[in-house]
Amino acid sequence: QLQLRESGPRLVRPSETLSLTCTVSGGSTNRDNYYWDWxxxxxxxxxxxxxxxxxxxxxxxxxxxxxxxxMSLDTSKNQFSLQLMSMTAADTAVYYCARHPAAxxxxxxxxxxxxxxxxx
Amino acid sequence: DIQMTQSPxxxxxxxxxxxxxxxxxSESITNSLxxxxxxxxxxxxxxxxxxxxxxSGVPSRFSGSGSGTDFTLTIRSLKPEDLATYxxxxxxxxxxxxxxxxxxxxx
Numbered sequence: 001q002l003q004l005r006e007s008g009p010r011l012v013r014p015s016e017t018l019s020l021t022c023t024v025s026g027g028s029t030n031r032d033n034y035y036w037d038w039x040x041x042x043x044x045x046x047x048x049x050x051x052x053x054x055x056x057x058x059x060x061x062x063x064x065x066x067x068x069x070x071m072s073l074d075t076s077k078n079q080f081s082l083q084l085m086s087m088t089a090a091d092t093a094v095y096y097c098a099r100h101p102a103a104x105x106x107x108x109x110x111x112x113x114x115x116x117x118x119x120x
Numbered sequence: 121d122i123q124m125t126q127s128p129x130x131x132x133x134x135x136x137x138x139x140x141x142x143x144x145x146s147e148s149i150t151n152s153l154x155x156x157x158x159x160x161x162x163x164x165x166x167x168x169x170x171x172x173x174x175x176s177g178v179p180s181r182f183s184g185s186g187s188g189t190d191f192t193l194t195i196r197s198l199k200p201e202d203l204a205t206y207x208x209x210x211x212x213x214x215x216x217x218x219x220x221x222x223x224x225x226x227x
Contacts, residue, residue, distance in 0.1 A: 004163075047164075047218040062215040096164065097176055105211030106154040108166040108175065 002027040004111035018084040022097030030071035038082045041091040126219035134227045139195040143208035152212035159204045
């Protein structure tokens with residue numbers, strides 16, 4: 001069965017760039033009928049969709065993140081990644097990766113998430 | 121953006137109870153509404169897609185209904201393992217948005 005796992009730093013300094021990787025096992029990222037997504041949840045708050053990347057390289061970024069987010073896909077490693085620039089305390093959150101079918105827009109499955117804290 | 125509002129934000133119920141969680145969209149989203157269960161320390165899990173379709177492997181005590189702006193997640197005969205936070209998500213238009221969550225506690 002498909003499994004996703006996030007990896008990356010737990011602590012990021014203000015103004016720095018966050019880099020997270022999602023490793024996919026039990027399936028291939030090189031399929032054109034899926035998108036690969038990033039979603040986050042700040043402490044005590046709800047879920048916030050950041051955007052996604054397709055196997056074609058196409059990306060969609062939620063407007064509130066445009067200009068400081070980059071997503072990419074490495075099908076040779078079966079991984080996709082998130083880079084978020086100019087981190088502030090407001091970016092402290094649990095970051096999740098997930099997959100969604102190209103023809104439908106629900107997220108399944110998800111990774112367990114990784115807590116990223118922004119602090120000096 | 122389409123705003124999603126869930127109610128209640130938390131609720132406490134007993135094993136065997138019937139539980140209902142509602143989700144309202146700020147505009148019509150037809151049946152483009154999905155429900156997730158999130159247990160502490162675990163990955164969020166898709167329960168219901170497109171308003172009423174039960175995801176494979178999800179117990180049949182979970183059901184979804186609604187269309188347009190108003191939707192409902194029902195848990196028939198609550199079990200202790202249903203302790204979780206439940207989220208709705210609209211998939212009608214980007215950016216996809218979630219409700220703020222309903223925390224379900226077991227009495």
